[in-house]
Amino acid sequence: MVAAAFPNLALTAAGGPTLSPAGAALLVPVLISGLLAVACVRPRKQEPDVHDRGLDRIIAGPLLAGAVWLALGWPATGGLRAPATAPEVWAAVALFSGAGALVWGSRMFLRLRWATLVLLLALPGVPIRWPVDAAVGLAALAVAAVELRWRLRRRPARDGTARRRAVAAGSAGRYYFPPNLVAICGLGVLAAGVATTVVHGGVPRELQRSHLPSAVVAAATAAPSPPAPAVDAPGASAGPSTGRSNRAASPLLSVVSDPHRLTAIVARPRETTR
């Protein structure tokens, strides 16, 4: 529905990393948002089964009205190929949130509040590069961590030793993160801590849970590794073939873990234009 309402925004995001910094800047918060959504979508243990349809409408009404106001007040110009604008992003987020509150209820809206707020950072054409890169690192790192967990969960029990897990983590880290991204991984670990603190209020157990896989992946990345991908050669193959098969098994990474795209993001020239 959101894609249909804001087609050029959807096209910018879909063509994202390989096309322009604008696309990358749009995609990164979407990835982080997706990660937060995965983390928060399930009800917490003590969450009461209390719902209120009236409240759903009260939340949805202003958001949908705001989306219409933004869409009518600042209509997209320049057709489908034009870069998306900030009001479009805000309108899309408002539409998504409002419709979500109506369809899934205010409780789900609340659970996904941080995931939704992060989407507001998806401002196209951010002129500074390093925060974008750091965010890319964070998103990729976090997605890799989710992927890693997803894969380890599906391993037979006899393979679940600490050593094998470390080996798996190492190979996944080397695959997803070329060595020249170590610094970005560090930033990613830091950002993961900030995000966890925001979401869980600095609970030590949650911090530990979020940092442990991140740190493992970062350490594995920093270790001597197989040949690094050619960061200056977009389109070059990267990582072992086993990684490819693992990646193919996870729908979550079908877009973002493509090494071609990731390399293109990292290697793109310092552009500050939209």
Add this chain to the structure above:
Amino acid sequence: MTVVDQVAGSDAQAFDAIRALDDSVNGLHREYPEFSARTVFVRGQRPVIAGVATLVVLACVLAPIGTLQALMTAATLLYGAALMYRLVLYRLGSRAGNLVVVSDDEARSRIDTELPIYTVLVPAYREPGVIDRLVSSLDALDYPEDKLDIKLLLEADDLETIEAARRSLSAEPIEIILVPEGGPRTKPKACNFGLHSARGEFVTIFDAEDRPEPLQLRRAVAALRRLGEGYACVQARLSYFNSGQNRITRWFAVEYGSWFRFLLPGLTAAQAPVPLGGTSNHFRTDVLRGVGAWDPFNVTEDADLGIRLARLGYRVGVLDSVTEEEANSDFVNWIKQRSRWYKGYLVSWLVHMRQPIRLVREIGVRGLLGLNLFVAGTPLTTVMNPVFWTLIVVWFAEKPNWMGQVFVPPVFYLAMASFVLGNAAVIYTGIMTTRAMGRSDLVGAALTSPGYWVMMSMAAVKAVAQLVRRPSFWEKTTHGLDVAQEVRPSEASPAPAPAA
């Protein structure tokens, strides 16, 4: 423990139960129809409200700018007046002497045989999880057991809670009264039914999860005897035992701190009606029966009763004794509870404004100011907030010409003063409250209270919408949400002292 199900008893008991039920539902309406919320919008109010609404719509069509100017002027004046009144209440409430203080020695000075029988009503509905807490809370009360008349009021069809109560309270001197079906299923109806068989000279209400201060009943007896017959009730202060659970409970704790430390004492000093809290209000039983007890059709029967007491010439004091309650920690649950409070305030306002001239004769101009600016002003300004927030956003985004015309200079400056100074003042009073509470950990909550205002506005919108469609519908608040939550030791309240 005894279980009283009069309907299932002998014919005489069943007849008595039916009579008690009828009294609980219709008693106030029979005795004081003008105070009953059975019909919220009475004959005179409907045409007035409809007429005003029609006039406004017509004026908007014929002269939109002029009408909007008038509406903005009225709204701005209401904001300014409500804000000033609130600040005056803070000033009055912060003065010493507005709380009724009974020292520990004075509370304990009466020997047990001199103490009167005290009725404690504990209404509960679908709360099997919090029944266990009732035992520890009531055990902690420092009052002779043979002088306590504790009644747990359960709805007859609430089998789950009844079963939990039978299990947990088998060894306790607590009477479980099954409230028969019929009439509105509200807390005040259950309380009226319990009051029918109350034996005490004084009566109070506690919720099942409440933790009253152990000496509270003794203090209430001493206070009511000292204050004299003119005082029908003393309201103990309410606080929260789980205030550190999350952001919502911290905001809630700051708000309750303001309410019971400054605003209610300020209202008593201003000689305005005091909207009572839902629990821990201690009444003289004969007076309570005489004024018609609780209105079963009003969803804030406590606030309504406080206003009614003032109209009938009684005074209310604020007792310096704390009952710890469970702060609502869940957003949706909080909105439901708060919307009920706001709806009830508006219902109470509509009920008591039916005859304004008589009202002024009964409670004076000060009382009228308090009723309009505090009881009605709170939900009305809260429901208007989103409109003004939207206007601010639109102004900064587009700067439309029509807004410049709507806000003529005097109104603009007053609105700006309300916006800037008012918001700053409200945040400041929140910080002042945290200082008075000795809770520096709540300063962050006071500073971020604008987030709480957004929640309040959502609740107010829901309240207004529901006022039109279902004025007597009771939005049930789910309790026991703090159970099994991790409470940091520094935030945990000390356990009540054992009974002396």
